[in-house]
Amino acid sequence: MQENNFEKQVQQKMDELSMSPSTEVWQKLSVSIAKDKKDRRFFAIIILLFLLFSTTLYFIFNNPSNSEAQNASLKENISGKTKSSSNPAIKNKANEIVDDTINTENSAKNLSAIEAQHQSVPVTQSEKADVATNSIVAENVSSFSTGNNQSDETNIKTAAADKVENAVYKTKQRVVVTVSENTPGDLVDENFGTIDSGKLNETAYRNAKKVADPLIDFATNYLPHDIAGMVTTISMQQLSDSFVQLVTTANKKELVIKEKIALIKGKGWKLGLNFSFGASTTQAGLLGIIGPGSGDGSKALRDQLQNSTGGGVTPGSPVVYYPSRVKTGAGILVGAFVQKSISTRSAIALGLNFKMLTSSMQTGARVDSAGFYTGNNFASANFYYRNGSQQNFNNHFYFIELPVSIKLQLNKQKKVPVYLNTGINLARLINSNALQFDVTSGTYYRDNALLNKTQLNVALGVLFSLNAKSKNPLLIGPDMQYSFSKMANAGLYKSRHYSFIGLTLQKSIGKK
């Protein structure tokens, strides 16, 4: 086709077109590749550390071997709390409840063991007697049966029902007593009331009876007296299990009530300490990972080059120097805060922190001099560093910052509460030894006037409570800060932002 001749010719000619890119392209490209590799490695390490940390915490706090110890500790806690009451009546009731709880759990263990034996070995009379002797619940039923020497349905049912009623009554009393003891009178009915506890007990009682009644019916109607005693014991056990559950629920409710009481009583501010350590960077974008790419990262350099060469770097332009790559350094934050609960699962905190961020770069030898030539101009300085890679120089940035943060509990778990800690802070650069770079002379020099002194940062972190039951638990978790403000409007740090990622430790001090 005639028309295509032209296109073919153009295509052929354009395929021949080949041009040599300037050396600057490969230099920038290689810097960008190296940065990308380093950033990926850094990011991967951070993710791995975070995963490792989370996994460790998960295994520490969810290890099954800890649950028994935690139950024992819970009992001690409940027992300790109620026994410490000054009212002797409350104290006695509390003792009874705790003892009952422990006894019913022991019975459960004994019965489970005997039930397991039943499956493999025929049960003898003496073993049955052992069950009755060793199990508190079985003992109750046994004594009831032998004491009255009859096995009629009504008596067994009555005995079972009485036992449960008694347990329910005790639990009700305990909840009511606990609430009454700790709560201002007018709040008892209005906010926490006994109605909920009553409903809770009634439901548990009904559920327990639903399970136990058919078994007791069957045992009394169709089984011999001694076997019926056994079955009744097992049924009683189920009732006891329900009771244990009931007590546990009541305990939980009690804790919630106590928290609410603490919130009502403790509306004041609480003091705490804060310590973070990790990595800091002064790259473009968030942590030098997310955000503008390498092209923008060298914006400052490009601007300087344009200024020095009169626009654009083309072959034949004056010689220009490239600054060293600014590498990630360490960061430390130390501070104190005051915190106030604003609801059961959230708190607001105000603080004062001292923060040090660092970064490093390669420079040449230090020269103590009155100044140096930048192009045709002389810049005064007490000292400067030559271009090169003979030594590693650490740039330090010292800040004082005022953080305002909100702490939100993310889960309802009491064992390991997890908090989202987020906020903003206003930081003031108080000192720095950071070096700037002059592209025309290849000189590193100090000029803090180029740095923006006031910075607005955003902070985000997750905190895990290591010992939640303590009065002042230690919180630990990953933390991240990013500065919205630019580090500088000119110079080497133009359009760069401070970032920090690390591990934070927080601890409240003083009375709960």
Add this chain to the structure above:
Amino acid sequence: MQPFPSSGCQITIALIMDNSLVKDCIKKKPAAQQQLYEQFAPAMLGVCYRYTKSVHDAEDVLQEGFIKVYQYIGNFKATGELGAWIRRIMVTTALNYLKKNKRYREELVYAEMPLHPVSDNNPMVQLDAKELAELIRQLPTGFQTIFNLYAVEGYTHSEIGAMLGISEGTSKSQYARARYLLIEWIEKYSSLSKQEQYAGK
């Protein structure tokens, strides 16, 4: 080393070498990355040059393009030709650059215009590659882009429409106008250079 017995064999060897280069680039070996750059950068700068208005911009596109090449080289299928794959990335990067860059974006207007009759004129293009590229770069950015995509890269008008977010008709009419202008300029340029030659003699 024995010369390769046929061009087919040469292509096979080149493909094997490309594949080994690609494998090394996937492993992020710096030497391989540099080799890849050195092998393809001159031709690719030519591609970028055709889409932009300055060498500086072309180099920016080239740099961005190579960053993408290194980033996505794992997606390259060994059955294809590496050069063609890199070229597609460069073209896409150039188009994105034009859309992102304010200076180009303002010029990148694809107004619907009456379909210009396709010129029957098919002059012999006696310019060298650089001269022809310079003329293509003199076209308004919209014309320049569509001309490059259709005449040089070989995309169809419907593909160009999809790439630039314009209708197939707009692409056709813009191309016809670009072709007309370019042929006119080639003829003018050729006659001028002939006159200069005669004057020189």
